[in-house]
Amino acid sequence: MLENNKQVILEAINLTKKYDDGVVALDNLNFQICNNEIFAMLGGNGAGKTTTINIFLNLLEPTSGDAKVCGVSSHIEPLTVKQNLAYVSENVMLYPNFTALQNLDFFTQLGGRLDVSKDEYREVLMRVGLAEQVHNKKLKSFSKGMRQKCGIAIAILKDTKAILFDEPTSGLDPKAGYEFIRLLNDLKDEGKAVLMSTHDIFRAKEAADTIAIMNEGKFLMKEKASTLFDKDLESLYMQYMAVHGLKPTTEGV
Amino acid sequence: MLKTLVEKEIREILSSTKFIYTFIVCLVLILLSFYSGAVNYKLNVTHWEAANAENLRSFEGIKEWYRVTENRIFLPPQPLATLVSGVSNDIGRTANIEPSGEIVADDSRYNEEPAYAYFRFIDLEFIFLVVLALFAIMLGYDAICGEKEKGPLKLCLSNAIPRTKFLLGKFIGSFAVLSVSLIVSIGLGSLLLPMLGVFLSSEEWLRLALIVLAGLLYFGLFLAMSIMVSSMAQRTATSFLILLIIWIGSTLILPRVAVLLSGRAVDVPTVDELGYQKAMYGTEQWKEFMNTLGNYEAIDNDNMEEVMANFNKFMDSISIAREDKMNLYRSRLNEQRYNAELERSQIAFALARISPSASLSLATSTLAGTSPNLKDKFYQQAKNYQTSLKEFLSGKTGMNVGGGMMIIELDDGSPEKDPIDPSEIPQFVYETESLSTSVKDTLPDFALLILFNCIFISGAFISFNRYDAR
Numbered sequence: 221m222l223e224n225n226k227q228v229i230l231e232a233i234n235l236t237k238k239y240d241d242g243v244v245a246l247d248n249l250n251f252q253i254c255n256n257e258i259f260a261m262l263g264g265n266g267a268g269k270t271t272t273i274n275i276f277l278n279l280l281e282p283t284s285g286d287a288k289v290c291g292v293s294s295h296i297e298p299l300t301v302k303q304n305l306a307y308v309s310e311n312v313m314l315y316p317n318f319t320a321l322q323n324l325d326f327f328t329q330l331g332g333r334l335d336v337s338k339d340e341y342r343e344v345l346m347r348v349g350l351a352e353q354v355h356n357k358k359l360k361s362f363s364k365g366m367r368q369k370c371g372i373a374i375a376i377l378k379d380t381k382a383i384l385f386d387e388p389t390s391g392l393d394p395k396a397g398y399e400f401i402r403l404l405n406d407l408k409d410e411g412k413a414v415l416m417s418t419h420d421i422f423r424a425k426e427a428a429d430t431i432a433i434m435n436e437g438k439f440l441m442k443e444k445a446s447t448l449f450d451k452d453l454e455s456l457y458m459q460y461m462a463v464h465g466l467k468p469t470t471e472g473v
Numbered sequence: 474m475l476k477t478l479v480e481k482e483i484r485e486i487l488s489s490t491k492f493i494y495t496f497i498v499c500l501v502l503i504l505l506s507f508y509s510g511a512v513n514y515k516l517n518v519t520h521w522e523a524a525n526a527e528n529l530r531s532f533e534g535i536k537e538w539y540r541v542t543e544n545r546i547f548l549p550p551q552p553l554a555t556l557v558s559g560v561s562n563d564i565g566r567t568a569n570i571e572p573s574g575e576i577v578a579d580d581s582r583y584n585e586e587p588a589y590a591y592f593r594f595i596d597l598e599f600i601f602l603v604v605l606a607l608f609a610i611m612l613g614y615d616a617i618c619g620e621k622e623k624g625p626l627k628l629c630l631s632n633a634i635p636r637t638k639f640l641l642g643k644f645i646g647s648f649a650v651l652s653v654s655l656i657v658s659i660g661l662g663s664l665l666l667p668m669l670g671v672f673l674s675s676e677e678w679l680r681l682a683l684i685v686l687a688g689l690l691y692f693g694l695f696l697a698m699s700i701m702v703s704s705m706a707q708r709t710a711t712s713f714l715i716l717l718i719i720w721i722g723s724t725l726i727l728p729r730v731a732v733l734l735s736g737r738a739v740d741v742p743t744v745d746e747l748g749y750q751k752a753m754y755g756t757e758q759w760k761e762f763m764n765t766l767g768n769y770e771a772i773d774n775d776n777m778e779e780v781m782a783n784f785n786k787f788m789d790s791i792s793i794a795r796e797d798k799m800n801l802y803r804s805r806l807n808e809q810r811y812n813a814e815l816e817r818s819q820i821a822f823a824l825a826r827i828s829p830s831a832s833l834s835l836a837t838s839t840l841a842g843t844s845p846n847l848k849d850k851f852y853q854q855a856k857n858y859q860t861s862l863k864e865f866l867s868g869k870t871g872m873n874v875g876g877g878m879m880i881i882e883l884d885d886g887s888p889e890k891d892p893i894d895p896s897e898i899p900q901f902v903y904e905t906e907s908l909s910t911s912v913k914d915t916l917p918d919f920a921l922l923i924l925f926n927c928i929f930i931s932g933a934f935i936s937f938n939r940y941d942a943r
Contacts, residue, residue: 313628
């Protein structure tokens with residue numbers, strides 16, 4: 221039963237992905253993410269986090285099951301689904317010979333918004349923490365954190381119901397990491413449904429409403445973050461990994 | 474959406490250093506080809522005019538038309554041959570025309586200047602074949618896999634754009650940039666022509682425009698091919714290597730292999746073999762001629778003029794008979810060789826057309842009037858000229874010029890004759906092929922270039938739709 225004003229935006233239904241070589245990347249995965257909700261998938265490399273995101277983006281077809289955005293299947297109507305999705309990758313790579321504003325302009329138009337003014341671009345860039353003096357600088361001179369901020373600005377400008385973040389805090393310094401969590405909460409407050417894959421337990425604990433620990437394409441655990449605050453998520457994560465004979469990735473731990 | 478993609482592509486290319494350097498190289502080469510072409514053309518015109526004048530001067534002082542036994546003709550330089558040299562530098566440009574006998578053209582440009590034969594000229598065709606194709610590869614080899622390697626591809630495809638549109642945007646953007654660069658470069662080069670004193674007729678401008686169109690189609694197919702390969706490869710290095718191999722194969726190897734295979738398929742006797750056979754037959758005929766001549770019995774008459782007239786009539790008859798036999802034999806051998814050569818050429822061109830480079834070369838050289846047919850056309854027109862020269866001299870002398878004759882000049886005290894007027898000798902005028910004929914001849918090559926474009930664009934769409942963009 222959903223609360224008032226809650227609406228399922230992202231949904232995985234028995235989502236399964238088997239590769240030709242027999243590797244099972246996703247095994248009957250089920251979850252729902254509503255508006256105003258952040259869902260964090262924690263797990264080591266090869267757990268299936270990026271595969272889940274790729275299926276939502278229709279860069280991969282599921283073997284069975286479905287990934288839906290606003291009730292629309294990502295592999296049946298990918299273009300409709302993509303109108304409601306924004307994506308920010310681990311290492312945001314934009315066009316290096318374009319300035320931040322030019323990159324924003326191109327990707328915003330690509331996202332279907334043709335009426336955005338330069339002032340609005342500047343406003344969003346300021347909001348994500350990029351000072352005005354770098355707006356006209358070419359991306360090739362940007363650090364990873366700055367590019368990440370540009371990527372988030374693009375996602376904000378696309379103004380979709382759902383945003384997918386793939387390892388967004390990887391390689392960010394603590395200040396940038398803090399700013400990112402602040403932005404994530406802003407987006408949540410604006411009504412976005414956020415699916416985030418991460419290794420970073422602390423950031424996940426800080427921002428997410430629901431946390432799932434993932435391994436070999438399955439959720440080993442999926443809990444409301446509020447219930448986990450009392451437990452020690454870190455020890456829970458290590459415990460789950462150890463029980464299943466796994467080496468945890470301890471980035472951020 | 475497509476407009477956004479095209480604009481982005483154009484902006485991205487224009488802001489890249491690789492484009493700036495390549496454009497500068499392309500511009501310099503095109504300007505150089507126009508400049509050197511114009512200078513060469515003017516030089517060739519000067520040589521041609523001087524050679525014609527010298528030829529006319531060689532007849533000065535001659536008082537009897539029967540002393541005019543030959544005339545030298547010269548293939549006039551063609552303005553467009555300076556931009557697309559084709560075979561114009563390889564074939565003979567002059568020929569000694571006798572009223573009868575075989576015509577052999579000699580004095581090819583490369584014969585005079587072997588260094589050019591070795592290194593060839595930088596003309597538009599060379600720039601299209603080599604520079605433009607490499608330019609297309611440079612623009613297209615990383616179109617897809619490069620975007621994946623550098624990162625923006627996944628972000629682009631996370632938007633609601635069909636892959637076909639994304640690819641079309643890339644193709645149109647890249648094609649537009651190069652087309653404009655090429656047209657600007659050729660436009661600047663064209664401005665050089667009148668500045669250097671080379672004036673093209675409106676028909677020649679139209680031909681040049683069609684040559685540029687062929688170049689653009691060739692660039693388009695290499696661009697489409699590059700995008701197709703980049704949609705198949707996961708790494709830019711792999712894509713570049715594959716394209717380089719294709720370029721070497723299609724530009725340098727395939728046409729040569731085609732010629733080699735056609736040479737194996739059809740045996741064409743060499744000119745020396747033919748010459749030997751003709752010489753043997755000629756010797757045989759000469760013996761027969763001499764035997765007949767030895768059997769001649771002069772008429773019993775005191776009037777020397779009547780005796781000479783009778784003798785010349787006899788000489789005429791046996792000369793004509795000998796000449797007819799020789800001509801028949803020569804024609805038969807020449808025809809056999811021509812047919813074999815034609816068959817070999819047709820096989821060679823058909824096989825070579827597997828490579829788009831061959832189609833481009835044939836289309837551009839046909840439009841410039843420097844295709845392999847130039848040799849035949851010059852020969853055919855020289856043959857026609859031979860007939861008109863023979864008729865002219867026969868009319869002037871009242872004799873069978875070119876045949877055997879004996880002339881006895883008697884000093885009967887009549888006043889000395891005035892010299893002949895050499896300007897009366899018919900002039901050789903080389904008729905270039907009409908534009909409509911050239912266009913008709915190039916249609917198969919244009920069709921092939923368009924077909925190659927369609928194949929590679931379709932291939933690129935199919936590959937990209939299956940491309941793993943993760």
